[in-house]
Amino acid sequence: MRTEAAELAALEARYWHGFNDLQLHMRAHAEERGVLLRRVPPLACTLDMFRVRHPDLPPPNRCAAHGALHAGEHVAGMCFI
Numbered sequence: 001m002r003t004e005a006a007e008l009a010a011l012e013a014r015y016w017h018g019f020n021d022l023q024l025h026m027r028a029h030a031e032e033r034g035v036l037l038r039r040v041p042p043l044a045c046t047l048d049m050f051r052v053r054h055p056d057l058p059p060p061n062r063c064a065a066h067g068a069l070h071a072g073e074h075v076a077g078m079c080f081i
Helices: 002-050
Strands: 073-075 078-080
Antiparallel strands (some): 073 078
């Protein structure tokens, strides 16, 4: 009976260590994703400022995601110029 209890305790300890490790990885990933998402709109706007438009292209639209002018597509709030 004691060996089963010890095995169960070891299994539970491994579970919680794995769970905590996963939580740390998820938190790091979410922070990195947030940093990248904050960098995208300013970079897209800078790129759009330097882009030469062909006369046949429609004029740029005001981006609802960050208020800049461009003719890009949006998927889930992200600009794809």
